[in-house]
Amino acid sequence: MEKEIICCICGEHISGYGHSAEPVKSGRCCDKCNKEVVIVRVKEFFNAINKCK
Numbered sequence: 075m076e077k078e079i080i081c082c083i084c085g086e087h088i089s090g091y092g093h094s095a096e097p098v099k100s101g102r103c104c105d106k107c108n109k110e111v112v113i114v115r116v117k118e119f120f121n122a123i124n125k126c127k
């Protein structure tokens with residue numbers, strides 16, 4: 075029996091374990107949202123750090 079995981083961003087079913095949606099949301103997200111939302115957020119975060127140097 076596989077556990078059913080729902081993406082906390084788009085609400086779609088995730089096949090497999092999905093990805094951590096943090097820091098955007100606490101929970102799991104699907105491949106699509108991981109690429110489109112979370113990675114963009116992480117890049118922005120690191121860009122902001124680099125600008126402070």
Ligand SMILES: [Zn+2]
Nearest residue numbers: 081084104107
């Ligand atoms: Zn999603």
